[in-house]
Amino acid sequence: MSTKVLEVEGLRKRFHGVEAVRGVDLTVCAGEAVALIGPNGAGKTTCFNMIGGQLRPDAGRVRIKGEDVTGMSPRLLWQRGVGRTFQITAAFASMTVRENVQLALHAKAKRLNHVFGRMTANFGDEADAVLDRVGMRAEAQRPCAFLAYGDLKRIELAIALAAAPKLLLMDEPTAGMAPGERVQLMALAASLAKREGIAVLFTEHDMDVVFAHADRIIVLDRGSILAEGQPDKIKADPAVRAVYLGAGLAPTASA
Amino acid sequence: MTTLDRRGFLAGASMFASLGAPAILRAEDAIKIGEVNSYTAQPAFLKPYRQGWDLALEKVNAAGGVDGRKLETIFRDDGGKPEDAVRYAGDLIDAEKVDVLAGGFLSNIGLALADVANQRKRLYVASEPLTDALVWAKGNRYTFRLRPSTYMQAAMLVEEAAKLPARRWALVAPNYEYGQSANRWFKDLLKRAKPEVEFVAEQYPALGKMDVGATIQALEASKPEAIFNVTFGGDLTNFVRQGTTRGLFEGRSVVSMLTGEPEYVDPLGAEAPVGWIVTGYPYGDLDTPQHVAFRNAYKAKFAEMPKLGSVVGYETVNSIAAALAKAGSTDNEKLVSALEGLKLVTVFGPVEFRAIDHQSTMGAFVGKIALKDGLGVMSNWSYRDGAKYLPPDSEVRVLRPAG
Amino acid sequence: MTVLTPDIILIQALNGLASASSLFLVASGLSIIFGVTRVVNFAHGSFYMLGAYLGWSLTRHLASFGAFGFWGSVLGAALIVGGIGILVEMLVLRRLRRAPELYPLLATFGVVLIVQDAALAIWGPEDLLGPRAPGLTGFVSIFASRFPVYELFLIAVGPLLLGGLWLLFRRTRFGLLVRAATQDREMVAALGVDERRLFSNVFFLGAALAGLGGALQLPREAVNLNMDVSVVVEAFVVVVVGGLGSLVGAYVAAVLIGIIQAFGILFLPKVTLVLVFLVMGIVLAVRPFGLFGRSAASEGLRTVAQESVLRPLSTSSRILFALCVLLIGAMPLFAGGYAMGIVAELLILAVFAASLHFLMGLGGMASFGHAAFFGIGAYGAALALTALQWPIAACLLAAPLGAGLAGIFAGWLCVRLSGVYLAMLSLAVAQIAWATSFQWVEVTGGDNGILGVWPPPPFASRSGFLLLTLVLTAAALASLRIAAFSPFGYALRAARDAPRRAEASGIHVRATQWAAFAIAAAFAGVAGGLYALAKGSVFPTYLAISKSVDALIMVLLGGIGSLTGPIIGAFAFGGLEAELMASAPFWRAILGVVILALVIVAPSGITGVLGRQIGKRQKSAASA
Ligand SMILES: Nc1ncnc2c1ncn2[C@@H]1O[C@H](COP(=O)(O)OP(=O)(O)O)[C@@H](O)[C@H]1O
């Protein structure tokens, strides 16, 4: 067993009396791609936001590389190697693709407080290298505001990768993409996990993508873990099938 | 070397076509007065002022001008902002090459113009601003003022206030320099005249935003025997209406600055506060020959009665004309010397621009508000010569460091 | 000292409630309009003023009908103003639906200017005293005091209106739509509702409420030309203190402010100048979304259109700028004193506008109080020069230092908020600074200001001062430009574009915005310090709301999406205003029309249009 990067214990969150997440435990190891799946409203995004620091859990612990980071701000988590993409994509729309990545590289180099010197003069090659990895090198000069949705997702991934994360959280990274693109992007994420030893936790509605690229799958339903295991095992799990098919939701529906 | 004038600059640098400003043909040798005032910000007071100004200008020019040269005025609106007044003063001096500056309604604008005048060594005849600082604390060689100052008007009212039996006084004044100085002088002078008085409440509502009900209640709560009021304009109108309904003025004397000026009492119509002791201008009843002539000419030209501002505008032009005639030159140093001690007969009577502090001795009328034909007018009034309501020279020298 | 006896407490509470009702009438309409359309309607005070004037005219025409005539006039005025609201919406605001929220705000400011001059032209300059309300002219005795019946009537109007609106919003389809749109604008569009009709109706309702509020003032206040601006600011305060989108909140806030004002007068009469802003500052410091506001309700005020990408200057632009600098630098050789004076002034305004643009354009933080730092800079320089007798260089350093320090404090308060809340908190801070300059007579000279702030030789001459100004403003503008393209500038824009993304990418969003606030304040201080020397005097008006609004207009007119926008905006607006004021009697209306025309023709500002033209030409050149 390789090193545990993310350990989550007994995570809980309640919104106005509704318990969105009720006691979730999970671990993700370096080099491992774990899928968190479940119907809409299951609590996946809420879990991500508690791990990523956007939300403070009501109860439970989050540890990164053994350090307790519960309730830390996203920025402190970023310093500890947590990178993420959001379900509602957000890149820096007023900048070009390359500038987005260059900015992330400046953050990594702790050079954001420089008031002099042109930002674009530094880390250009490094940014291109990252863009290469997500297949966006050719678009480097385009303003982000005019990118297709799928490309924006890649930019978000590139921004996260620029900081050389130990843990990558991807909330619905392929939503809104064409099926071919989805497989491509997840293949990229999975290979990154393998090659660079990054721990990847992602949510996904497209079961083809999930079964093709997840090393392990965790199924969430109404805030609790319903099942966990290898893709084959999950595929065969009758409880999982009941949740998906019984709820009448096509597995490919996007949130 | 060519020099761009204002309009040339316009066409060239800022790319804006010069809007408005019909190109009035100007007599080459006219004497130019640059007049800066808050025309859009204070239209109610400056319209009659401007009419009075125009009337005097017409009269002076009809009589052949000064030393054979016509008088011409270039007006600028400062929008109520001192920084814009300063800009236009510069415009008038540099681009329009005016010989004399005049104008100003708000005190801070008067002071700003006075400071420019001092800096640029240009005569400035302030007409309306009331602040004492204009001729005293911040007084300078180039600045003169026509209208009776805050001090003078307060002193005139103190004379009447001291005759009243009231001992407990409440004061209400707009929260800015004019209101505060008026209150300060009133308290100071009344205490000197009648040491047993006490001041039981002072209210300073924001100018133009008086919370009338609450202010009246706060005054009422102090149970005064008399009230000294400095509010004016919209604040005064609301104060009078609500104060009357709420019985604030019943059984109490009210002494009030400027309320007898038609500018302030006319909007009140039949609700004018009868019995208030006020400074003001009895335009209908003042029957001196000079005033009758002025009133007739004004009525003939504008089809309305003059207001105090009309007199101020009218006499400002006359003062400048008299100074020009006396100096026999537009040289500003000579003009300053000419204005120091200049005597002229105004529609209010003889007036002198004092050499000691450049304040004119134009006075004001003190009387009681009464109703006549559904309109507030002054009754039992008498003219108070400003010369009698100024501190002794020794005190003035202390008050005016500029000398 | 006043003793609080039960009767004083009761009467003062009633006084507070009466003012609260008046304020609520205006604030409720403002709140509804903002909730549905996200338009920050500066013209709401103009609706109020028009209501009062129209009511005055109608009561005179209908005087013979007695009570019926009076109340008919009040209602008639409200309805007419509602119709004017529809006109403003249809003719102006409808065209700006897709522009960032600040452009409709600019347009409503144009409406304010036009209405001011229209009212002057129609009703004349004198205050107009309306009739008393038939049947409600008397008073009731409460303890030993008299209390006007009409004020009691007003006290009842507030809760009645609140109840009426509640029923309207709960029981009608229109109300349902209004509520839905207030919560989520996209949802309404998705429901297939005719957005145009909804917006028109909302403007009718909001404007009619303001008109009603104005007409109901007739029996208690003289109608005058300054009613508009004084009420709209207070109404905004009420809406924000109550929480955007919450009518109950607006009523509670109006009562809170009315009562505090009524009692504040008893103890600290002079504090009435800023009491409402103190209350707002405290409420927002404790509750960033007002008393009843929820964070979920979008607080609006997007400053920048998404697609505006900043580009470094092209070579030709650089040459053009260099030529401009050279031309201005050569002015002493050919230009007159006035031309040099006004160019110096416009350069200073350009720095002022550019500093606001740094905050608003790059940082996404719209400030309604930026003049505070301009004014503090001016006072800093003036005091250093006159009271401390410092050399000129030290004075010009004191200006940004003072303003920057103030910016650090104000930024600490403000950056925790966003959107309209941030804008209004910055306004509160500025008003408190303004009141300080106004009231602290010993140091600032009060409203009479500080005089004699003239620069010593060699800068005393027009040409000397122009050159000094040119050097300093060019350096300041260049610095702001460099900062915009620095890593910090990018981080600032990242925090604006996608705050969550930024925070998750290692950008300390608040710290970045805070630093930007201080930097913007310091540069506004540079402008203020120079301005003090240019004018030779400093007054509280330098910190006043109108100065802040001027800066907003300059930035928006020039175009917020570009760094040259504020410079062009400052020259266009400043130059236009100076020239119009000097020559045209109804300059405000002309300025208003120009603003409206520009906003409609160029909803992204002058540079936006220029950019598009240049882009078109390049495209056609490329395809040729
Ligand atoms: N900010 C919030 N306020 C209130 N309820 C929320 C909030 N965020 C999520 N929820 C609720 O929590 C539940 C889980 O939501 P979410 O984590 O977004 O689910 P998923 O990502 O699995 O679709 C849902 O019922 C959702 O309505």
Ligand SMILES: [Mg+2]
């Ligand atoms: Mg989700």
